[in-house]
Amino acid sequence: REAVRMRFSLVLVLVVALSEGCGRVSGSVGGQDIPPGRWPWFAHLYYQQNLLCSGSLISDQWVLTEANCFQGANISAFTVVLGRTNQTGSDPNEVSRGINQTVCHPLSNQETSDNNICLVQLSSPVELSDHISPVCLAAENSTFPNGTFSWITGNNLDDNKELSALQLQILGNTKCQDRFFITITDNMICTRYDPPMEQPCITTGAPLLIRNNDLVWIQLGVSTTGQICRKNFSPPLFTRVSRYQEWIIQSVTGS
DSSP, X not given: OHHHHXXXXXXXXXXXXXXXXXXXXXXXXXXXXXXXXXXXXXXXXXXXXXXXXXXEEOSSSEEEEOGGGGTTOOGGGEEEEESOXXXXXXXXXXXXXXXXXXXXXXXXXXXXXXXXXXXXXXXXXXOOOSSSOOOEEOOTTOOOOTTOEEEEEEEBXXXXXXXXXXXXXXEOHHHHHHHHOOOOOTTEEEEEESSOSOOOOBOTTOEXXXXXXXXXXXXXXXXXXXXXXXXXXXXOEEEEGGGGHHHHHHHHHOO
C-alpha cells in the first residue's frame, strides 16, 4: 500500500509543471451518462466537422491523443472542442479551438499501434474552469497491477449522443497475450471489460483513467485500437502514458 501511495505522489509532483490542480472533479462515477463538468478534460477532435477522435486536456493549451488520428490529415481541418458532454448540439460551457501544431511520437507505428501517442497544441490557451480543466498523468515508469479497475470515457457511438463512461480492468501483458493470442509491447496497456457485458462503443484516442486515494483522476493510457466496444470481442489496448512522461514534458515545455 505504501508503494502505491508513493507512486501516486510521484504522479502529482510530475504533473505540477503541466497544470496545477489537475484531475479534480466533484461527485462520483456512477452511471453511464455524464453530468456537465464530470470529465472536464475530455476533448472532441472533429475533422471537417465529423467527430474523428477523442483526447484529454493536459494543460491550458495541450491535448493528448493518439498519433493515428492525424495520418494523412490536414491539421487545419481539425477543430478541438472542450466542455461538450453530448453531440446533440452546442453546450453553453464548451469552447472550440483550431490546432497550432501536432507533435506525434517519432517512432509511432500505424500498423502495430506501438508508440501511438500524439500531443496537440491548441491555437490559443483555454480558460480553465469547473467545466474545462486538465487531467493528471501517470508518473514515469509507474505500473498498475493486474486486476486494477479503471475507467475510459468517450462518445457513445451506439447513439452518437452522450459522453459515456465504461469500466475496464487492467490485464497483465503476459496474460493478455496468452489469452487473446496477440502481440503487445511494454508501451501498451491491455484491459478487459468489467463486468463482461454489452457496453457502449467509445471513440479512439480517449483517456484511460484511475482515481487515487486523494480522489485525483490520473490518466494511464490513450486508447489505440480503434473504437472501444464490447461488440469487438477483443481486448481494448492503450498506449501506456507513463512510458512517455519525459517526452511529454519536453514537448510541452520546449525544453
